[in-house]
Each structure stands twice: as structure tokens, then as C-alpha cells.
Amino acid sequence: MKSAVRNVRAALTIASRRVAHVTALAILVLAAAAPAAAYPNMIRLHYPTCVSCHVSPQGGGVLNKYGKGIDFALTLRADEPEGAELQQEGDVFRFLYDTRATLGVDRDPKGETEYGLNTSFRTAVGNEKNQVVYAFAVRSPTLARTRRTGAASMGMSRLYWMYQPTKGLAFVVGRDDLPTGLGSGGMTSFARRVNNPNVSSAPTQVKLFWWNTRWQVATYAYGPDGLETAPQYEGRGVGGVAGLNLWKDRAVVGLTARVSKADAFDRQNAGLFVRLGLTEQLGLLAEHDVTRRELNTGIRQTHVAGHAEVFYVPAGWLQTALAIQHLNTTGGASTYRLSPSVEVRLTGNLRLVFSSRHVYEAVDSRVYSVGLQVKAQ
Amino acid sequence: MKCISSALVFVGLSAGALVAAQAPAAPQTPAVEAASADVRGGSVTFDVGTNVFAINVRGASGALNGRARVLQSGDALRLEDIEAAVAVESLRTGLKLRDGHMRKYIFQTPDGKAPDVRFSAKSAECSPADASRAVTCVASGELAIRGTAKPFSIPLKVVRTGDEFRVSGDGAVVLSTYGIDRPSQFGVKTNDEVKLHLEFSVKSGPPVSASTVPR
Numbered sequence: 001m002k003s004a005v006r007n008v009r010a011a012l013t014i015a016s017r018r019v020a021h022v023t024a025l026a027i028l029v030l031a032a033a034a035p036a037a038a039y040p041n042m043i044r045l046h047y048p049t050c051v052s053c054h055v056s057p058q059g060g061g062v063l064n065k066y067g068k069g070i071d072f073a074l075t076l077r078a079d080e081p082e083g084a085e086l087q088q089e090g091d092v093f094r095f096l097y098d099t100r101a102t103l104g105v106d107r108d109p110k111g112e113t114e115y116g117l118n119t120s121f122r123t124a125v126g127n128e129k130n131q132v133v134y135a136f137a138v139r140s141p142t143l144a145r146t147r148r149t150g151a152a153s154m155g156m157s158r159l160y161w162m163y164q165p166t167k168g169l170a171f172v173v174g175r176d177d178l179p180t181g182l183g184s185g186g187m188t189s190f191a192r193r194v195n196n197p198n199v200s201s202a203p204t205q206v207k208l209f210w211w212n213t214r215w216q217v218a219t220y221a222y223g224p225d226g227l228e229t230a231p232q233y234e235g236r237g238v239g240g241v242a243g244l245n246l247w248k249d250r251a252v253v254g255l256t257a258r259v260s261k262a263d264a265f266d267r268q269n270a271g272l273f274v275r276l277g278l279t280e281q282l283g284l285l286a287e288h289d290v291t292r293r294e295l296n297t298g299i300r301q302t303h304v305a306g307h308a309e310v311f312y313v314p315a316g317w318l319q320t321a322l323a324i325q326h327l328n329t330t331g332g333a334s335t336y337r338l339s340p341s342v343e344v345r346l347t348g349n350l351r352l353v354f355s356s357r358h359v360y361e362a363v364d365s366r367v368y369s370v371g372l373q374v375k376a377q
Numbered sequence: 378m379k380c381i382s383s384a385l386v387f388v389g390l391s392a393g394a395l396v397a398a399q400a401p402a403a404p405q406t407p408a409v410e411a412a413s414a415d416v417r418g419g420s421v422t423f424d425v426g427t428n429v430f431a432i433n434v435r436g437a438s439g440a441l442n443g444r445a446r447v448l449q450s451g452d453a454l455r456l457e458d459i460e461a462a463v464a465v466e467s468l469r470t471g472l473k474l475r476d477g478h479m480r481k482y483i484f485q486t487p488d489g490k491a492p493d494v495r496f497s498a499k500s501a502e503c504s505p506a507d508a509s510r511a512v513t514c515v516a517s518g519e520l521a522i523r524g525t526a527k528p529f530s531i532p533l534k535v536v537r538t539g540d541e542f543r544v545s546g547d548g549a550v551v552l553s554t555y556g557i558d559r560p561s562q563f564g565v566k567t568n569d570e571v572k573l574h575l576e577f578s579v580k581s582g583p584p585v586s587a588s589t590v591p592r
Binding site: 044045046047048049051052065066068069070072073074078125167211212213249250315343 | 394429430432434468469470471472473474475562563564565
């Protein structure tokens with residue numbers, strides 16, 4: 001008991017110093033929300049679930065201690081950190097956090113080069129059974145040589161409480177991304193502007209996660225987060241994601257489904273996903289779904305959207321990928337996107353991302369991007 | 378008298394012929410084919426659970442080498458003088474940092490060397506082929522890790538296709554048997570038991586001797 005109290009006091013002292021440092025850093029920088037940096041391609045290394053490395057069972061967000069170690073190991077200058085062999089015994093109080101600043105440079109050959117700076121701060125506080133997760137983001141306006149687009153924005157993007165009564169079971173209440181098959185909401189976010197417009201991407205929700213060596217199941221119910229652009233977009237719904245672990249933790253296939261209602265439109269959605277690690281270097285991620293919407297005007301629309309990505313990781317610090325996305329509206333427009341990317345993980349705190357996005361729709365466009373991410377954790 | 382003598386001779390000869398016909402034939406001992414067999418490029422995979430739910434550590438090596446003497450008589454199979462080795466440097470988990478950690482805490486001797494993991498067995502008794510034509514051979518010998526040899530037994534499933542034998546086997550190693558502490562990294566500690574899976578193909582080499590096997 002005494003040692004537990006000592007552990008908590010020590011952790012609080014360290015935590016208070018870190019919070020002061022991190023808060024100062026967050027205030028100093030004006031930026032936009034950093035994209036979720038989940039690595040679903042970790043299935044190539046026999047990690048079939050996101051919960052191995054992330055606090056949240058659905059992936060993305062703050063890394064747990066093991067995940068930070070793995071993240072550190074996948075860098076160009078990976079030396080074993082001091083104390084790596086020490087095991088964290090018992091149910092101790094934990095303060096996990098990371099803060100990121102990402103400078104992005106986007107170049108459209110037909111237009112001006114644009115610059116943007118994003119910052120985010122994410123934390124998870126608690127012990128093994130109870131954790132509170134919080135994320136805050138600041139976004140700068142997009143700057144070009146002759147103009148400025150948008151405005152600086154800041155806000156809380158995540159706040160939820162997670163309770164894990166036993167291994168393989170977790171309950172979550174609060175604001176968070178909705179679960180997806182690939183464990184990264186960013187992969188299908190481009191389709192949301194068409195098949196789920198103006199609805200919050202991180203609504204208030206209640207979720208249950210259950211997982212074991214074979215199954216991964218998430219069920220959820222959600223409601224508005226109060227930040228919708230208009231009351232008619234306040235969606236309420238239920239959904240689920242179920243994945244089956246096949247082939248020695250190298251392949252997960254599954255289904256997704258969601259039903260929601262809002263004054264603007266009712267929506268039903270169903271999809272399939274696969275996470276496949278063919279070898280330690282090569283694999284495939286794919287998620288495709290069909291969405292049916294009935295607008296309040298009586299119009300019915302059907303959208304087919306998907307993300308398919310081949311990744312190749314020749315070395316842990318060098319990750320390449322080629323993503324193909326599509327969004328097709330029956331009787332309407334179609335959009336296809338081709339996005340190659342290369343990420344160079346220089347150190348545990350510094351990484352470079354080179355990417356391009358080729359969009360094929362009514363008017364084709366192309367953007368080349370370079371991003372420099374600085375992270376503290 | 379002469380007729381009786383002839384009859385007796387006839388009966389005697391007939392009886393002798395009859396007895397001779399009913400006597401069992403002298404056994405024909407089948408020839409035993411003996412050949413050396415070398416293994417190159419076989420694979421070993423290992424899988425160990427940890428103290429954290431849903432985290433396992435897996436790794437593999439594609440550099441399993443070995444040799445055995447294969448004695449075959451009809452459908453019967455016997456393996457002798459089995460030697461196999463895996464270079465520690467060839468074992469990979471997919472993370473360089475973890476590979477180095479594994480070599481240091483599991484395979485490295487106090488003087489800083491990392492000798493190959495070696496298995497040797499004098500013989501492996503094989504059961505008759507089953508319906509799928511697979512033969513199970515139990516190889517009992519010694520497995521040396523970090524230079525320390527301990528008794529180790531592994532059942533091997535052998536399937537012959539043409540002049541090639543495809544072999545697979547599953548076993549388990551208990552780290553504490555070898556005086557190896559369960560390694561811990563990034564807050565995760567492995568279990569004591571490590572599951573192994575072997576796979577390799579062997580082509581029957583030149584015969585080394587021919588002998589008969591008594592029934």
C-alpha cells in the first residue's frame with residue numbers, strides 16, 4: 001500500500017512538471033489538428049489489434065508504454081532506451097501524452113504553394129482499469145505567398161473515459177472518433193464530406209470493445225457533440241465493427257455497419273475491410289462500404305466508397321505506401337484519388353513525410369506535399 | 378513284398394513331398410536403403426506469449442541447416458545421426474531493436490558470443506504411414522542454447538513426394554530450463570515457454586550403405 005502511494009506521488013510530481021512544459025509548448029504554437037498517426041500496417045509484424053500499442057482499442061491516439069517503445073524502435077537512429085528492459089509491475093498510475101507540431105507544404109502545380117502548421121496535444125491519465133483521454137488541437141490558417149485561407153482554430157477534439165474491467169473488454173464514454181475497420185478514421189475521411197456531410201467526425205458516444213486472440217468487436221451508440229454547423233445535422237445512431245483474426249495474426253477481415261438518423265438525412269451503411277500483412281515488409285489495407293442516405297427532401301442517394309492501400313516497409317524507419325480511394329454516387333459524380341507517400345522516421349521525435357495526391361473528378365487536381373513532424377512524448 | 382516296399386516308398390515320398398509343401402518359406406529380408414540427407418534453408422518460427430493480453434512475440438529464421446541418415450525399408454522409415462543448427466543472427470522478429478534485445482538476453486553467453494542453436498539426436502523412431510501417407514518420427518536428443526545442452530524431444534511429420542521428404546514439427550522450449558530469465562522490453566515480459574515450428578524439405582542423397590534389417 002505504502003509503495004503504491006509512493007508511486008502515485010512520484011508519478012504526480014513528474015506529471016506536473018511535464019504538464020507545465022507541454023502546456024507552454026502547446027500555447028506557443030498555432031497549428032491545425034495533426035492527422036491521426038495510427039499505423040494499421042503493423043499487422044505485418046503480427047500485431048492484429050491496435051490495442052497492443054494504443055490506449056484506445058480502436059487505434060489512433062495516444063500510445064501506451066509498449067507502443068512508445070515500438071514507435072521508438074521504428075526509427076533511423078533506434079538505440080534501446082534506458083530502462084527498456086524494466087517491466088512495469090502492478091496497476092500503477094500512468095500519465096501518457098504526446099504533443100506534435102506538423103509543418104506542411106502543399107504545392108498545386110496550377111496554383112501557389114501553401115503552408116500550414118498543425119499542433120495537437122493528446123494525453124491519457126489513469127491506471128490499467130480507468131483512464132481519461134483528452135486531445136486538443138490548434139490549426140493555423142492556410143498561408144500562401146499572396147493570400148490567406150481560413151482562420152486559426154483551436155478546440156478539444158477528444159475527451160472520453162475508458163473503463164477496462166478485465167482483459168479484452170473496455171467501455172468508453174465521451175467524444176471520440178467512431179470505430180473503423182482499418183483503425184484509422186483518416187483513411188475514409190475524404191468520403192465523409194459526401195456520404196456524411198456536416199455531421200461530427202468525433203461525436204459523443206458510448207462504446208464497448210471486446211477482443212481476444214481471434215475476434216475484435218466494437219459496438220457503439222452515438223449522438224451529437226454540440227459542434228454541428230446546424231441542428232439538422234445532429235446525428236444519432238448505432239453501429240458495429242467486427243473483425244476475425246486469421247492466418248497467425250497476419251490477416252484480419254471484418255464487417256462494419258451503422259444506422260443513423262438526423263433531421264437532414266437518415267443513413268445506413270455497411271462495409272467490408274481487410275488488414276493483411278503478406279510479409280514483414282509488404283501488405284494491404286482495404287475498406288469499402290456502401291452508404292444509403294435518404295434526405296429530408298425525399299431524395300435517396302447511394303454512395304460507394306473505399307480505400308485500398310498497398311504498403312511496403314523496406315526498413316522500419318522507411319515506410320512507403322500507395323493508396324487508391326474512390327467515392328461513387330449512384331447517378332451522380334465519382335471521385336478517384338491516387339496517393340503515394342513516403343515517411344522517413346528519423347528519430348522518435350522527428351519525421352518527414354513526402355506525399356502527393358492525384359484527384360480525378362469533374363476537374364482533376366494534383367497536390368505535392370512535404371510535412372515535417374516534431375513530436376514530444 | 379516288393380509291392381508293399383514300393384508302396385511304402387511311394388507313401389514315404391508323397392508324405393515327404395506333402396510335408397515339404399506345407400513347411401513355411403524361408404523369410405526374405407527386404408533390402409534397406411540408407412542415404413544421407415542434407416537440409417539447407419529450412420525454416421524455424423517461434424511464438425511466445427507475454428504478460429500483456431493480445432501481445433505475442435513472433436519471429437523466424439530461414440536458415441535452418443542440418444543433416445541426417447535416412448534408412449528406408451519398404452514403407453518403414455528410420456532417421457539416425459540427426460544434426461540441425463540455426464544461426465542466432467538469422468532469427469528475426471521484424472524489429473531490429475527487438476532482435477538485438479533478444480540476442481543479448483537469450484542467446485548471448487557471458488563472454489559475449491552467440492553460438493548457434495543446435496539440436497542433435499542419435500535416432501528417431503518412426504511410426505507406420507497413416508492414411509495421408511505421413512510418417513511421424515519422434516526425435517529425442519539434445520537442444521543446445523547459449524552453449525547449454527538439455528534433453529529435447531520433437532515429433533516430426535514426414536511426407537514423401539517422389540525423392541523428396543517434406544518435414545514439419547512442433548515443439549516447445551522452456552527458457553528457465555536453460556537458465557534464461559524471461560526477457561522484458563518496453564514493459565512487456567515474455568512467457569517462459571516458447572513454441573517452435575520447423576519446416577524443411579530433404580532430398581534423399583547418395584546411398585551410404587546397404588544392409589538387411591531382421592524382422
